Structure formats: C-alpha cells, structure tokens
Amino acid sequence: MLLNPKKIQQLAQNLASLPPDENSSELKGRSLWQLARARFARNRAAMISLIALLLIVIFSIVGSSLSPWDHEQIDWDAMADVPMLGAPSIQSRHYFGTDDLGRDLYARVIQGSQISLMVGLIGSLIAVVVGTLYGATAGYLGGRIDALMMRSVDILLAIPFMFVLILLMVMFGRSIYMIFIGIGLLSWLDMSRIIRGQTLSLKNREFIEAARAIGVRPLTIITRHIIPNVLGIVVVYATLLVPGMIMTESFISFLGLGVQEPQTSWGALINEGARSIQNGTLWQLLFPLAFFIVTLLSFYFIGDGLRDALDPKDQ
Amino acid sequence: MLSFILRRLAIAIPTILLIITLSFVLMHAAPGGPFSAERNLPPEVLANIEQRYGLDKPLYQQIFVYVSGIVTEFDFGPSFKYKNQSVNDLIASGFPVTLVYGFWSFVCASVLGISLGVIAALKHNSWLDYAATGSAILGSVLPNFVMAPLLVLLFTVYLNWLPGGGWEGGQIQFIIMPVIALATSYLAGITRITRSSMLEVLGSNFIRSARAKGLPAHHIILRHALKPALLPVLTSLGLSFVGMITGSVVIDQYFSTGGIGQHFVNAALNRDYSVIMGVTILVGSLTILFNLLVEILYAWIDPRIRY
Numbered sequence: 001m002l003l004n005p006k007k008i009q010q011l012a013q014n015l016a017s018l019p020p021d022e023n024s025s026e027l028k029g030r031s032l033w034q035l036a037r038a039r040f041a042r043n044r045a046a047m048i049s050l051i052a053l054l055l056i057v058i059f060s061i062v063g064s065s066l067s068p069w070d071h072e073q074i075d076w077d078a079m080a081d082v083p084m085l086g087a088p089s090i091q092s093r094h095y096f097g098t099d100d101l102g103r104d105l106y107a108r109v110i111q112g113s114q115i116s117l118m119v120g121l122i123g124s125l126i127a128v129v130v131g132t133l134y135g136a137t138a139g140y141l142g143g144r145i146d147a148l149m150m151r152s153v154d155i156l157l158a159i160p161f162m163f164v165l166i167l168l169m170v171m172f173g174r175s176i177y178m179i180f181i182g183i184g185l186l187s188w189l190d191m192s193r194i195i196r197g198q199t200l201s202l203k204n205r206e207f208i209e210a211a212r213a214i215g216v217r218p219l220t221i222i223t224r225h226i227i228p229n230v231l232g233i234v235v236v237y238a239t240l241l242v243p244g245m246i247m248t249e250s251f252i253s254f255l256g257l258g259v260q261e262p263q264t265s266w267g268a269l270i271n272e273g274a275r276s277i278q279n280g281t282l283w284q285l286l287f288p289l290a291f292f293i294v295t296l297l298s299f300y301f302i303g304d305g306l307r308d309a310l311d312p313k314d315q
Numbered sequence: 316m317l318s319f320i321l322r323r324l325a326i327a328i329p330t331i332l333l334i335i336t337l338s339f340v341l342m343h344a345a346p347g348g349p350f351s352a353e354r355n356l357p358p359e360v361l362a363n364i365e366q367r368y369g370l371d372k373p374l375y376q377q378i379f380v381y382v383s384g385i386v387t388e389f390d391f392g393p394s395f396k397y398k399n400q401s402v403n404d405l406i407a408s409g410f411p412v413t414l415v416y417g418f419w420s421f422v423c424a425s426v427l428g429i430s431l432g433v434i435a436a437l438k439h440n441s442w443l444d445y446a447a448t449g450s451a452i453l454g455s456v457l458p459n460f461v462m463a464p465l466l467v468l469l470f471t472v473y474l475n476w477l478p479g480g481g482w483e484g485g486q487i488q489f490i491i492m493p494v495i496a497l498a499t500s501y502l503a504g505i506t507r508i509t510r511s512s513m514l515e516v517l518g519s520n521f522i523r524s525a526r527a528k529g530l531p532a533h534h535i536i537l538r539h540a541l542k543p544a545l546l547p548v549l550t551s552l553g554l555s556f557v558g559m560i561t562g563s564v565v566i567d568q569y570f571s572t573g574g575i576g577q578h579f580v581n582a583a584l585n586r587d588y589s590v591i592m593g594v595t596i597l598v599g600s601l602t603i604l605f606n607l608l609v610e611i612l613y614a615w616i617d618p619r620i621r622y
Contacts (some may be wrong), residue, residue, distance in 0.1 A: 151326070158330045158606070160598040162561040163579065164337070167591060170583040171341055247458055254460040255568055255580060267460065274464030274569070277472055285464055296456040 032232070032310075039309040046305025049298035056295055060113035068093055069104030072262045076102060083280045088287075097283040100276055108264055109287055115265040116246050117295070119179060123245035124238045126184035131191025132234055136222045138192070139199025150196065153189050161186050162251065169257045176259050179249055187245065194237060198230045232310040239303035243296040250292065266292045316614065320607065327603045332382070334599050338592045339378050368395060381592075391593040396585045402593035405578050410597070412482060413563045413574035416490055420497040420559055425552055428502045429545070432509025436517060436544075437536070447506060454503025459562040462496040463569040480571040493566045501555040508551050513544040542616055549616070553609040557602050 040046055069075070075098055088097040088105075096105035138149040165182040172178055202208060203226070211221050250267025252258040254274075259265045266288050273285030365371045369380060384390045391402035435447035457465075470492060471479040477488050516522065517540055525535045564576035571577070575594055582590035 154326065155330045155333060158327070158599060158603050159334055160557070160561065160595060160602060162564070163595045163598060166564070166579070166583050167338065167341060167595070170586065243456070251458065251460055251565065254565060257583070270461065270464070274467075277464060277468050285468070289461060292461070293456050297452070300452065300455065
C-alpha cells in the first residue's frame with residue numbers, strides 16, 4: 001500500500017473543515033455566456049449603445065403619454081403657418097414641431113419608431129428561426145440534400161431582393177404586413193449559409209458522434225446539440241441584421257411604397273422631411289434622422305461588442 | 316477555369332427563369348391588372364386589350380412566349396403603359412444614365428475606400444486611423460436615402476452651389492450629388508473591411524520575413540501585403556455593385572435623374588408589368604455577371620483557389 005489510509009482520511013477532514021472563503025467561489029467554473037457577459041460589460045461603446053437603444057425603445061413605448069397630441073390629430077392653427085407656428089416649442093407642446101399637415105411630429109416619430117423597430121426585430125427573428133434551422137439541417141445532412149438546399153439559396157440570393165420586395169408591395173397592397181412577409185422571405189438566406197458552415201465544422205466532433213452512436217434522431221441532434229453550439233454566432237449575426245432590416249424598410253418607405261398613412265416609419269418620415277427642405281422646416285428631417293442614425297449606430301456597436309465578447313479567438 | 320465559368324452560367328439560366336416565373340405568378344395572383352386601374356373599361360374592350368398583349372392566354376403560354384421573345388430577338392415586349400414604347404426603348408433611355416453615376420460611385424467607393432483602409436492600417440492607432448475608422452462607422456449608417464436630402468440641404472439650400480436635381484445629359488454638376496449619395500455607405504464598408512484585412516496581413520509571418528530581408532516599405536505593401544489583403548474586399552465589392560444598382564431607385568426618385576430606377580418605380584406604380592420584369596431581369600443578370608467576375612478575379616489574385 002503506497003497510500004496511508006489514515007493520512008488520506010485526515011486530509012479529507014481538514015479540507016471539509018476549511019471555512020468557505022472568497023477564493024473558492026472564484027474557482028467555480030464560469031460558462032461561456034458568463035465570460036461573454038463580463039467581456040461585453042467592459043466594452044464601453046457597446047454599453048453606451050445598449051443604454052441608448054434601451055432609451056429609444058422605452059421612449060417609443062411610453063413617450064406618447066407625455067404629449068397631448070395624437071399622431072393623426074391635425075393642429076389647424078399650426079398648419080396655417082408651419083415654418084413659424086409649427087416649429088418645435090414647449091409652449092405649443094409640439095416638442096418636435098409639426099409636419100406640413102399640422103400633425104405633431106413628436107407623436108409621429110414615436111409611431112415611426114415603433115414600426116421601424118418592430119420591422120427590425122421581426123425580420124431578424126424570422127431570419128434566426130428559418131435560417132438557423134435550414135442551415136443546420138443542410139449542413140448536418142450533407143451530401144445531395146445539402147447541395148440541393150444550398151443551390152436553392154444561391155439561386156434565391158441572385159434575385160435582386162429590393163426589386164422583388166417593391167414588386168410585392170405594389171401588387172399586393174402597401175401594408176406593413178407585406179413588408180414583414182417580403183423581408184421574411186429573403187432575410188434568412190445569409191444566415192442559413194453562415195450556420196451551414198458552422199454546422200459542417202461541428203458535425204464531425206466527438207460529442208455529435210457520441211449522440212449518433214447512442215441512436216439520437218437527426219432532428220434531435222440538430223436542435224439539442226448543434227443549434228446550442230452555434231447560438232453565439234446566431235446572436236452576433238442577428239444583432240447585425242437588425243439595422244439592415246430597418247434600412248430595407250426605410251428604403252421602401254422612403255420611396256412611398258412602404259407603410260401607408262396614417263401609419264408611418266422612420267423612412268417615411270425622412271422622406272417627408274426631405275421633401276420639405278425648401279420650406280425651411282428642418283426639424284421634419286432632423287428629428288426622425290437622429291433617431292434612425294442613433295439606433296443604427298447602437299446596433300452596430302452592440303453587434304461588434306457581442307462579437308468581441310463571444311469570439312473565443314480574441315481572448 | 317473554363318468549366319467553372321460554364322457551370323456558373325448554367326446556374327444563371329434557372330435563376331433568370333425563376334425570376335420570370337415568379338414575376339408572372341405574382342402578376343397573375345395580384346388583384347387588378349394593368350388596364351383595370353385607370354377607368355372602368357367595358358368588359359369587351361378590356362378583353363380586346365388583354366388579347367392584344369396576350370394576357371388572355373394561360374400562364375405557361377405567356378411565360379413561353381415571353382422567354383422565346385427574349386431568347387430569339389432580345390425583345391422584352393411592349394410597355395403596357397406607354398403605347399408606342401417598348402421595354403427595350405425605356406431601358407435604352409434609362410440605363411446609360413444609371414451607368415454613368417453608378418460607375419463613378421463604384422470607382423470612388425472602391426478607390427477611396429481601399430486607399431483609406433490601407434492608410435488606416437499602416438498608421439494603426441494614430442489619429443489618422445481613428446479618423447478613418449470613425450468616419451467609416453458613421454458612413455455605414457448613412458444610406459443613399461439619408462445622404463441625398465442631407466447633400467441637397469448643404470449644397471443646394473445653404474451653399475447654393477449645385478442644382479437640386481435633373482440630369483441635362485450628364486453635366487458634372489448634376490452628377491456630383493448622386494455619386495456622393497450613392498457611394499458613401501459603400502465607401503465606409505470597403506474602408507472597414509480593407510483596414511481589418513490589411514491589419515491581419517501586416518501581422519503575418521511572410522510580411523515579417525519581407526521586412527527582415529530589408530525590402531523597402533512600399534515594395535512590401537504594394538507587392539506583398541496588398542494582394543492577399545484585397546481578397547475579402549473583392550466580395551464586398553460585388554455586394555456594393557448590387558447595392559448601387561438598387562440604390563439608383565432612390566437616386567432617380569430624389570434627384571429626378573431619369574435613370575433605370577425611375578422607370579422601375581413608375582412602372583411599379585402603374586402596374587406596367589413588362590417594364591418591371593425587364594428591369595428586374597436586367598438587374599438580376601448584371602448581378603450574376605458581376606459575381607462571376609468577382610469569383611474569376613478571386614482565382615486570379617489567389618492562386619491557391621482552384622475551381
């Protein structure tokens with residue numbers, strides 16, 4: 001016997017009687033997500049962006065209770081002389097001024113923010129769900145099915161997306177739902193390619209092999225073992241996708257082919273502002289533009305921060 | 316290489332056919348037609364008009380007639396809205412305009428973007444780098460429809476230097492604003508990508524060897540670093556090109572330049588199906604062609620890539 005059982009027992013007792021100190025909690029293993037959160041919190045630009053974005057979201061939800069004006073209500077007094085009476089002021093309670101029709105811009109910016117943010121979120125949600133499932137399936141199954149699935153993506157990607165979207169809007173009525181459908185149809189393509197690449201590198205790893213060996217069904221392997229492992233990339237890419245969606249919607253609405261009155265969005269508001277530049281009503285352009293730019297910048301910085309936080313290469 | 320090009324072109328054909336079929340099916344499914352919008356025509360007259368344009372035939376026959384027209388005579392059919400103009404006429408009048416400002420935007424965005432990115436990477440962590448990176452980040456949230464009104468505000472309303480719109484045969488003062496508006500966001504993207512990929516290359520071993528060998532700095536940058544650093548940029552150039560063609564819709568609308576985007580929006584509003592489809596097919600084919608070009612360039616720059 002090389003080991004003295006008595007000594008071992010004593011050692012175990014000593015260890016058990018030690019008081020739980022600070023160090024022992026430090027030594028507890030930290031998950032990838034905990035580490036990522038800590039890294040993200042240290043990124044100043046990303047944290048400021050997160051706060052700015054949260055403020056905009058809160059503003060778009062509760063902001064309307066601070067103003068007496070409704071987004072459809074017309075202020076006939078202001079309409080008579082928009083460049084003078086429609087200017088932003090606290091007294092008239094048009095905090096952001098009015099538009100050409102005497103409607104309160106503050107209320108309209110809130111409404112536009114709601115729609116633009118919703119387009120961004122729902123668009124990326126579709127991309128995440130469809131793109132992840134599609135890409136993971138193609139990558140995991142491989143072979144001919146993979147080739148067929150990815151060739152279809154290639155073909156769809158070659159279609160001029162914006163033109164098809166405009167076509168859809170014109171033919172089936174310009175409504176916000178049509179934008180969701182149109183964006184949803186095509187937003188998942190890039191996502192599926194990225195996820196497929198990730199899946200290809202994952203599928204030959206031991207833990208997948210083990211799952212296969214004990215007879216787990218392919219669908220369960222995809223949903224339980226592959227997708228959780230690509231989630232980091234999904235999160236980063238989804239964050240970077242949101243500004244793209246918002247931009248697409250704004251592009252369409254800027255052309256007057258997107259959301260229809262009395263609903264509005266940032267793109268539609270920028271369009272209205274852009275058309276009235278010559279009248280000297282600058283606020284009509286600058287307020288929606290500021291919201292648009294701050295939101296997009298925030299999403300970029302948050303996406304960058306998430307990438308740095310979740311990318312193990314960069315430690 | 317040749318077989319790769321042929322394979323790629325072979326994929327292009329089903330893509331274009333898909334675009335055509337998709338457009339036809341959409342048109343068929345949509346409520347209302349190109350001739351039901353303006354006034355209430357008597358049913359007999361409507362039937363006559365639809366017969367003239369072949370809209371009374373079954374869907375597959377319409378598609379067949381349309382495709383064979385393109386293949387045999389390169390004829391995209393008559394415009395449904397403008398009686399004496401064919402789609403070919405409209406494209407011929409709009410496309411050169413789009414090509415002019417699109418070309419200059421593309422040149423400006425790629426040349427300036429690559430130079431800025433390279434300079435930023437060479438002067439890493441200097442004020443030059445911060446300025447370039449900062450403006451690249453700002454530029455990426457200034458798409459064409461944001462830049463266009465801002466430019467008009469500055470150059471037309473305040474400074475009164477440039478006309479706010481029009482084309483007039485493409486004189487320089489009409490080109491400047493469309494080019495800046497179109498190029499800004501892509502310039503920003505190209506700068507960012509060039510900078511990060513150049514930084515990566517400059518940190519690699521073969522550049523260190525080149526330095527250790529005592530090669531002059533410009534030689535290292537131009538002959539050794541630039542080529543591999545440009546590979547990821549090429550992909551983004553392909554995307555920029557497509558984005559700029561799409562952006563022409565906004566540019567034409569806002570600056571009244573009369574390019575292909577203007578025809579597209581007008582056609583979309585008037586349900587002028589044949590024009591919509593002609594433009595979509597044109598843009599789709601250009602996209603495919605340009606992506607092919609990018610991939611060939613890829614193989615030329617990076618000899619490790621074999622198709």
